[in-house]
Amino acid sequence: MTSALPILHVDDVTVRFGGVTAVDGVTLRVERGSRWAVIGPNGAGKTTLFKAISGEVRPTIGRVHLFGADTSRAHPNRKAQRGLGRTYQVSELFQALTVEENMAIAAQARTPSRFHSWRPLRIRGWIDERITSALDQLQISDERFTVVSEMSHGQQRSLEIAIALATKPEVLLLDEPAAGLSAAERRIMKDLVESLPRDLTIVLIEHDMEIALELVDRVLVLDNGKMIAEGNPDEIRSNQHVQDVYLKS
Amino acid sequence: MIRRISLKTRVLLVLAAIGLGIGIAAPYLFPKYIVGLISLALIGGLFAQSVDLLAGYVGLVTLGQAGISGAAAYGVGYMASKVGAGFPAQIAVGLLTGILASLLFGLMAMRSNDVYFIMITLAQGMIVWGLSIRLYKVTGAENGLTGIPRPEPVNPYWKYYYLVLVVVVLCWMLLGIIVKSPFGASLKGLRESETRMRMLGYNTTAQKLYVFMLAGFFATIAGILLVYLNGFISPSSVVLAASALGVLEAILGGVGTLVGPMIGAFIIVAIQNIVSIYVDRWPTLMGLIFVVVVLFARRGLVGAISDVWNRRQQEVSLEPQSAQ
Numbered sequence: 001m002t003s004a005l006p007i008l009h010v011d012d013v014t015v016r017f018g019g020v021t022a023v024d025g026v027t028l029r030v031e032r033g034s035r036w037a038v039i040g041p042n043g044a045g046k047t048t049l050f051k052a053i054s055g056e057v058r059p060t061i062g063r064v065h066l067f068g069a070d071t072s073r074a075h076p077n078r079k080a081q082r083g084l085g086r087t088y089q090v091s092e093l094f095q096a097l098t099v100e101e102n103m104a105i106a107a108q109a110r111t112p113s114r115f116h117s118w119r120p121l122r123i124r125g126w127i128d129e130r131i132t133s134a135l136d137q138l139q140i141s142d143e144r145f146t147v148v149s150e151m152s153h154g155q156q157r158s159l160e161i162a163i164a165l166a167t168k169p170e171v172l173l174l175d176e177p178a179a180g181l182s183a184a185e186r187r188i189m190k191d192l193v194e195s196l197p198r199d200l201t202i203v204l205i206e207h208d209m210e211i212a213l214e215l216v217d218r219v220l221v222l223d224n225g226k227m228i229a230e231g232n233p234d235e236i237r238s239n240q241h242v243q244d245v246y247l248k249s
Numbered sequence: 250m251i252r253r254i255s256l257k258t259r260v261l262l263v264l265a266a267i268g269l270g271i272g273i274a275a276p277y278l279f280p281k282y283i284v285g286l287i288s289l290a291l292i293g294g295l296f297a298q299s300v301d302l303l304a305g306y307v308g309l310v311t312l313g314q315a316g317i318s319g320a321a322a323y324g325v326g327y328m329a330s331k332v333g334a335g336f337p338a339q340i341a342v343g344l345l346t347g348i349l350a351s352l353l354f355g356l357m358a359m360r361s362n363d364v365y366f367i368m369i370t371l372a373q374g375m376i377v378w379g380l381s382i383r384l385y386k387v388t389g390a391e392n393g394l395t396g397i398p399r400p401e402p403v404n405p406y407w408k409y410y411y412l413v414l415v416v417v418v419l420c421w422m423l424l425g426i427i428v429k430s431p432f433g434a435s436l437k438g439l440r441e442s443e444t445r446m447r448m449l450g451y452n453t454t455a456q457k458l459y460v461f462m463l464a465g466f467f468a469t470i471a472g473i474l475l476v477y478l479n480g481f482i483s484p485s486s487v488v489l490a491a492s493a494l495g496v497l498e499a500i501l502g503g504v505g506t507l508v509g510p511m512i513g514a515f516i517i518v519a520i521q522n523i524v525s526i527y528v529d530r531w532p533t534l535m536g537l538i539f540v541v542v543v544l545f546a547r548r549g550l551v552g553a554i555s556d557v558w559n560r561r562q563q564e565v566s567l568e569p570q571s572a573q
């Protein structure tokens with residue numbers, strides 16, 4: 001069997017902030033269409049790993065390959081243009097704008113029309129289709145004309161994902177989509193993430209191990225910036241080291 | 250949803266028609282002095298709109314915009330009074346110096362935000378002011394450049410007024426298209442979260458350079474209109490206070506709108522020229538107005554009026570049905 005080039009390849013990446021080593025020699029090979037979870041206690045370096053993948057921080061050591069190309073030094077907007085999407089642990093939305101405006105900005109992000117300044121923005125045709133389908137997917141169609149700052153926290157978490165979907169990414173990084181949600185809302189969010197298109201490659205950060213393990217094929221466990229385990233959900237569940245890390249946190 | 254022209258839109262259309270009507274009839278209604286002031290306010294309004302394109306729509310407050318309009322005005326003045334070139338050459342050079350200044354200053358400022366952006370644009374305004382004092386042969390230093398005639402066909406004050414009216418209304422419409430365009434929407438995104446914009450795929454540095462140059466273009470037009478209105482240009486047109494006035498007018502009228510800066514400019518011109526006959530401390534008065542607006546109507550006059558309007562509408566819709 002010939003193994004295809006992974007769509008995302010984090011190759012022995014270390015990220016240091018001054019004296020703090022947030023990510024310490026992490027390697028991750030994500031195949032196209034697979035679903036990964038990165039789990040670990042708070043401060044383990046999960047978000048920093050995402051930032052190194054997205055280009056928000058540069059790896060101190062190591063390489064990040066996306067879609068077969070070395071993108072270790074590429075800016076986030078370049079990676080996004082190639083098909084990387086990312087959501088934020090703390091919602092990063094256009095608070096003063098409506099849901100539709102948020103979505104329109106995202107939908108045109110990877111098209112030449114984003115620089116068109118001589119004609120009005122019209123939400124119809126493919127833009128409308130993209131917005132409608134992403135809002136439907138996340139079940140917030142009713143909020144289309146609501147100003148974001150007036151939405152509930154749960155709805156904002158859904159919009160966080162809908163915005164990323166509207167750019168039609170091939171690889172999607174979800175940073176704790178269920179952060180700050182109640183137990184019931186977490187189950188709904190889990191179903192929403194589960195229902196995302198199967199051809200979309202997903203890497204998910206989730207603090208809640210049970211939710212994470214139900215959603216993915218492969219799991220990477222971080223603690224103190226280091227990889228302490230990697231495997232399928234069953235292997236991770238039965239891994240004593242992982243259990244210890246989670247019990248002490 | 251049924252698309253109807255809302256009451257609000259209708260009221261706005263009527264107000265716009267009245268404004269345009271008064272604008273067209275002004276030379277017949279008012280003496281020369283007042284028509285001159287209206288010209289000044291229209292040009293000031295365009296200048297304040299160019300400031301607001303950055304400050305209100307993108308959240309980048311500039312304190313150097315008069316440096317750009319000033320560069321354009323000096324370009325025109327130099328060609329007129331030092332070279333003795335014809336009007337096409339004067340205007341071409343004015344456009345060129347204004348746009349070149351926008352490009353240069355845009356390249357310097359495009360990587361900064363917030364306070365850093367304010368400081369950089371402040372410095373840019375100072376550079377132009379410094380040059381206007383130093384380059385005696387080009388700028389006439391403190392004396393400035395005087396005796397810049399208007400193009401012959403629009404030389405009479407009322408004809409020049411109509412030219413100003415047409416150019417400002419055209420620019421206003423252009424600005425209206427820009428802020429409602431896909432690019433305009435992305436500017437609001439930039440104001441709300443640059444992090445998110447980058448992660449969506451926007452090259453925010455390029456966005457900032459582009460909008461900076463667009464704003465600079467409109468400031469350039471304002472600078473050229475102003476130098477022909479006054480017939481002279483001097484360092485006092487490019488001082489910090491001239492740039493700050495644009496910001497004040499935008500805030501006073503309402504940032505993030507195009508009509509706000511225009512209203513702000515009319516109010517400031519009125520205060521400066523009419524009230525100051527009786528009050529010789531108008532800078533103090535303007536300072537007070539500014540403080541009052543910032544304290545009690547953060548979104549300026551336009552924001553305050555639309556708040557009152559919305560509250561009234563709510564009260565109306567809450568009235569019992571039997572009242573009809």
Ligand SMILES: Nc1ncnc2c1ncn2[C@@H]1O[C@H](COP(=O)(O)OP(=O)(O)O)[C@@H](O)[C@H]1O
Binds near residue numbers: 041043045048
């Ligand atoms: N910009 C930064 N500067 C300095 N230290 C940072 C920075 N970002 C994260 N860290 C540190 O790196 C470690 C990992 O943080 P983070 O990646 O946010 O963890 P997680 O997402 O797993 O909770 C923490 O100790 C955090 O304090």
Ligand SMILES: [Mg+2]
Binds near residue numbers: 046047048089
């Ligand atoms: Mg985190």
